[in-house]
Amino acid sequence: MRGWIAAGAVVAAEVVLYWQYAELDGEFHYWLHGLFGAALGVAVSTAARLIARRRWTVTRTTGWRLTPWEAALLGHLYSAFPDVMFLVADVPHHRWMDVFAFHITAHFVPAAIPTVLVVFLLALAG
Amino acid sequence: VKHRPVHPRLRWLAIGAVAIVATVGAGIYVLSPDSDVAPVQGLRQLDLVYLDQPAPGLDRLGVEPGRPAVILFCRPRCAEPTLTGAQVSQSDDPELAASYALLTSSGRVGPGYALVDAAGQLRYRTFDPAPAQHAKEIQILVDAVTSAR
Numbered sequence: 001m002r003g004w005i006a007a008g009a010v011v012a013a014e015v016v017l018y019w020q021y022a023e024l025d026g027e028f029h030y031w032l033h034g035l036f037g038a039a040l041g042v043a044v045s046t047a048a049r050l051i052a053r054r055r056w057t058v059t060r061t062t063g064w065r066l067t068p069w070e071a072a073l074l075g076h077l078y079s080a081f082p083d084v085m086f087l088v089a090d091v092p093h094h095r096w097m098d099v100f101a102f103h104i105t106a107h108f109v110p111a112a113i114p115t116v117l118v119v120f121l122l123a124l125a126g
Numbered sequence: 127v128k129h130r131p132v133h134p135r136l137r138w139l140a141i142g143a144v145a146i147v148a149t150v151g152a153g154i155y156v157l158s159p160d161s162d163v164a165p166v167q168g169l170r171q172l173d174l175v176y177l178d179q180p181a182p183g184l185d186r187l188g189v190e191p192g193r194p195a196v197i198l199f200c201r202p203r204c205a206e207p208t209l210t211g212a213q214v215s216q217s218d219d220p221e222l223a224a225s226y227a228l229l230t231s232s233g234r235v236g237p238g239y240a241l242v243d244a245a246g247q248l249r250y251r252t253f254d255p256a257p258a259q260h261a262k263e264i265q266i267l268v269d270a271v272t273s274a275r
Binding site: 027032035072090092095104108117124 | 140141144145148149151152155156160161166167168170171172173174175176254255256259260263266267269270
């Protein structure tokens with residue numbers, strides 16, 4: 001049940017984010033930061049789960065862990081945080097915002113959307 | 127709370143659905159005309175004031191010195207955004223557009239705009255499909271340039 005609620009909440013949050021970007025004709029930025037951030041979230045979640053299993057088997061005993069959708073949304077929000085600051089607090093971008101999943105540098109990756117899509121699919125398959 | 131593992135088949139079904147939605151969504155965007163506005167997507171609405179160099183051709187553009195300016199480059203001419211604290215100028219001259227790196231290799235002028243500060247320094251330029259609809263976005267950058275000097 002929790003998984004379904006989480007999935008619904010993630011879809012709703014992604015729709016809101018997409019709508020916000022589309023208002024500014026910024027769909028490119030939605031896909032770029034969305035896919036890369038989601039890949040990061042899923043990869044970190046997977047790595048944490050593997051480490052926890054190996055060391056303490058925590059996930060099996062405590063019963064609570066992030067679903068891939070929750071991890072993906074958290075990664076997306078982390079990656080897109082500078083855009084949220086821009087939209088909510090009128091803060092323009094700065095170079096230091098690369099700390100948010102290479103938020104600035106990611107724009108200059110050749111064929112950026114196909115590249116981050118492949119990264120995301122690989123993370124998802126992991 | 128006790129964790130109940132998701133059935134593997136359901137899990138893979140969900141992962142597959144996410145992969146398909148992401149691929150189809152990103153694919154539709156990449157193939158859409160909207161994705162072709164800028165020759166390099168990094169030059170589109172980056173919202174990072176990253177330039178600091180003399181702005182070329184300000185006299186030809188009718189820009190008054192001492193005030194920030196937003197210079198639109200569009201052909202055909204485009205609607206102008208309503209801004210406070212900045213003058214708005216517009217040009218469809220390919221030569222001037224090229225000097226602001228807002229001319230594509232196919233000869234298209236913009237659409238886009240350049241932001242010049244009160245000292246006549248070019249601080250930002252970007253391709254933008256509809257500057258008039260993005261007045262709030264441009265205003266944030268104007269305010270950043272104004273407060274920085």
